[in-house]
Amino acid sequence: MTSPYPKYHLAEYPHQFRVRYPNKTILRYYNKRNERWEKLSGQQVADRCLAAAKGLAYLQLQPGDRVGIYSPNRVGCIATELGLFMMRAVSVPLYATSTPDQVEFIVQDAGVETMFVGGQFQYNNAYEVQLRGGCLRRLVIFDPEVVLAPGDTTSMYYEEFIRRGDAVAYENKATVTASQALATDLAVIIYTSGTTGRSKGVMLHHSNFIEQVYAHQLKYPFISNRDVSMCFLPLNHIFEKAWSYLCLSMGCQVAILSDPKRILDALPVVRPTMMSNVPRFWEKVYIGVQEKIERTPSPLRRVMRHAIQVGEHYFFDFINEGKKPSIFLSLLYQAYDKVLFTKVKKAIGLQRGRFFPTAGASVSPEISRFFRSINVPMCVGYGLSETTATVSSQPMRGFDLESIGTIMPALQVKIDPETSEILIKGPTVTRGYYNNPEADAEAFTPDGYFRTGDAGRLEGNVLYFTERIKDLFKTANGKYIAPQMIEGLLTVDPLFEQVAVIADGYKFVSALIYPNWEALRREARHRGIEEGLTDAELAVHHEVHRMIMAHLEQNLKSVAQYEKVKKFHLLTEPFSVERGELTNTLKVRRKVVAELYAAEIASMYQE
Known part of the structure; x- marks a missing residue:
């Protein structure tokens, strides 16, 4: 089986937006000034990426230079990162909530001289780091409302950054450099937040992203350019980053939410068909639905409980097993889906949902069972920053509820017989940690498998998670x-x-x-x-x-x-x-x- 989509380098994405989706909306974002969701076509997004690359050419950025992006989600983050890839530079994304000490560690470890910052919080912290001395020389500020610190003569606003790069010479430099981009170029250094010890910079090359996008296209061929994805996890989180690039590669519309706390307000407006997410979101939704059921009058509560039982019987005993349900069960399920389940989904904004990949922590089978029973296609998976996100994920049908899915194409997974640790090798696995040979030595087996630090078991091609070994x-x-x-x-x-x-x-x-x-x-x-x-x-x-x-x-x-x-x-x-x-x-x-x-x-x- 092959994908209908060629394997594009991330530096090629802006050109592909222009050629394949010039008039189609591929990005949306919430405009705080007019309180509306604005649309950007493929042509407009490509123009913004090129403008960013030209600005970086003006700054005399060289291939391999590391550049920080320290901001909540926004269009500028994606445009800037794709501009960096066009210039063969390396993106170093930081959590928008990072403290000055965390920022300073990453800046010094990665050798970041230029950093793009979001709002006042990020600017204040980054400027403090700049004043401490070290390698950080320049800040570029996305939010025009940010107030500069007295004496700041090195920072510039993003609009000025774009204006300074608006010249033919810089455009030529950007387009030529983009055409020279290689799959072996380093793309991103993602610093793990880590529950113990020093944060480590995971090196991900363009080949890692190319192969991960291709693997998802093979495994989930139903994803199309008609889909709408809500982007609300931080874009420096590998799950959201890899997922967003997958969606953009296929011309899906990606709605970017800057404030994750507004997700429940945004969902009914955007009405996504897809959304990468973490278990805690689904746990909160599940708890909210259960509380509402408990507060309904007794007769209606019994009906709703029965509907969920019917949904569970219909999906898990028949559809998931590849069996055909009886006409009576099918009609009863369809009636409940139309009358009750759709109302629940509409209240949340998930009524158009087709695919909701979920990872980042263990998911209770009870949660998965509930959402599948009410026809919300939540799909549990497993991955790490070091594997460019997905290692395994559940298929849409024919999966074991207790599992974390089937292994992604091209990956080799085995279990250490002594420790039960999950070991992984393949084209989406990192080559190592930036500037950290000691961590590299610990992370890989003599035969080249990456040590995940997670215990599990493998039954055929199906992976089961047990626990974090260190935990x-x-x-x-x-x-x-x-x-x-x-x-x-x-x-x-x-x-x-x-x-x-x-x-x-x-x-x-x-x-x-x-x-x-x-x-x-x-x-x-x-x-x-x-x-x-x-x-x-x-x-x-x-x-x-x-x-x-x-x-x-x-x-x-x-x-x-x-x-x-x-x-x-x-x-x-x-x-x-x-x-x-x-x-x-x-x-x-x-x-x-x-x-x-x-x-x-x-x-x-x-x-």
Whole structure:
């Protein structure tokens, strides 16, 4: 099987936009000034990419130079990065939430001299880094409303950057350099947010992206230029980056959302057919739907529960198994889909959904089962920055709900017989870490397989995820605990917003829990707990603890006795990126949490 789409180098994308989709909308973005979603055709996007490349030529950028992009999602991020690729330069994307210290580390490690920044927050942090000394010499600012610091004589606004590059000589330089771009050129250095240790710069070459895009075209041939994708995960996240380039390569319309907190407002307007996402989004939607069902009158609640059961029976017992359902079941399902499921999807903005790839963390089978049952095609996958995103993903039909899908074309995957670690080799795998030979030595086996750090098993071509090897806890009794698995089971419960499992070196499992305080108060009222108590007072209330233990028991009924949470501590403040408790991808930094909450943890293990 071959793809109808040739293997294009990312530096060729602007030219392909101009040739193949000159009048078709391929990008949309929300304009804050007029509060409208604006459209950009292939021709307009190509013009913006070329303008960026010309501006970079004016700055005398050389092939191989590393350039930072430190901004929330915006059209300028994509245009600038494609301009960088045309100039054979290297993009170094940063999370928009990065602190000055994080920015400084990446700037110094990658040797970034020029950085594009988004708004005031990013400008202030980056300029502070520039003042500290080092290699950062110049900032280019996307947002024209940013106020420059007194004495800043080196920064320029993006509009000025574009104007200065508007000359024939710079256009010739950009077009000639783009035509010389090679698949072996380094494209991106993505710095892992890492739950432990030093952040590492993952080197991804153009060949990695070319092969990953092609592999997805082969595996999901139904994706077409009629599709609309919502881009709201950060574009420096490899999942969103690779996915967006896949969509653009096929002429799909990509709607760029700068503020991810506005996603639930944006979805009903954009009505995407596709969207790459992380499990937490689906968990929150699932919890919201379940709460609405619980608050409906009893007769309607029974109907909705029955509809979901019918959807589950229809999809998992027949469609997913390649079997033909009875006429009665088909008609009943279609009626429920039209009357109930469509209303649920329309309220969220997913009524046109055809494909929703999901990765970044473990996904509860309960979540997957629910969304497939109501005809929301969520597709679970697995990947890493080091593999240019996808390693495996579920097909649309014929998949095991417990799996993380089938292996992508051209990849070789095997399991270490001693540690059960997932090992990967293939054209989408990184060649190593930037400026970090020690990490390279640890990351690859003698025969060239990349060590993922994840445990799993392989059954034929189907991959199953077990746990992050480094995250495995060993209790004082010698039992191994998989904290992510336990946390995943608990955060499906509407009562639990965030959970950090504690067990390493201790006699039993405990947990730090930040509850959904609104849901907790609602249930507390039903249990007759007096109203007017503060969060801190409820956190130590005896009846609240009994209530929490009931939820813990219910959600962990499928695990072994030694894996169950025996004690917990309720938090009144959530874990945050700013305090270092979470990575930029919202994973718990266990070492930081253990240090910050040492007293609370110690209290749970007092005799």
